[in-house]
Amino acid sequence: KWAEEAPQGISRLLVGQSEIKRQISKVTESAEKVEKSMSELSDSSQAKPTTVVLQTESWRSQLMSKARDGVAGLLLALALTYFLLVGGDRIIKNFVRQLPRVQQKTALRITRDSQHQIAQYLGVLALSNTAVGVATGLMCWAIGLPDPAVWGLIAGLARFIPYLGVILTISLLAVVSAVSLDVVWMMAFAPLGYLVLTTLVGFFIEPWVHGFRMAINPVVIFVSIFFWGWLWGPVGVLLAVPLMTVIQVVLKQIPKLRPVYKVIAR
Incomplete structure (x- = not known):
């Protein structure tokens, strides 16, 4: 609809x-x-023109096809995540045992730092996204948008995708407000309110809560989102920032790769 x-x-x-x-x-x-x-x-004129009819797939069919592919990829990623959670530690231990003793400590340190930073990033992001989603849902309910819980859910989940998720949510809220409301200031209230809310949370609350802001240049993060999205589709977009976190830890812990870390750092 x-x-x-x-x-x-x-x-x-x-x-x-x-x-x-x-x-x-x-x-x-x-x-x-x-x-x-x-x-x-x-x-x-005597010559009768020839009518050419081009049959193309409707945009709704294309949208449903893309959505179906995205859901299938997400389900496969969730299944892979489950098996990694079940047997991932054993794989890491077996891998570390095959390394020379000098390199075993470095590998374990990289693993611990990666787990710690990703857990910290995802934990704080999940809490802040839940708060943003609830606030957005209440804001949509207050101005009379239909299905406010749906838009709150979308607003919270979309923030897991840096930059692009916020842009997508603002665009959706703007279109929905234009369709559903008649007053200009009410049309602008939901998208602008969400923009102010996510800016406040992203720039002030999240760094204050966990005292950690990714020490990677935003340009590198943005490029990584496009690269992993091109490689793995929607799942790659969601995994772009955690993957960059792991890459950052690896570059920082290995002395020979530390100059690369200094290049991509903030």
């Missing part, structure tokens, strides 16, 4: 009853006149 109403909402959001819409109407009328004159010209 929301997918069907999205074009109407985007039209109201971008055009509305402004001068742009009137100019578009004039262009449409001119195009109709040209089309009419061309059809009269075509009827007067």
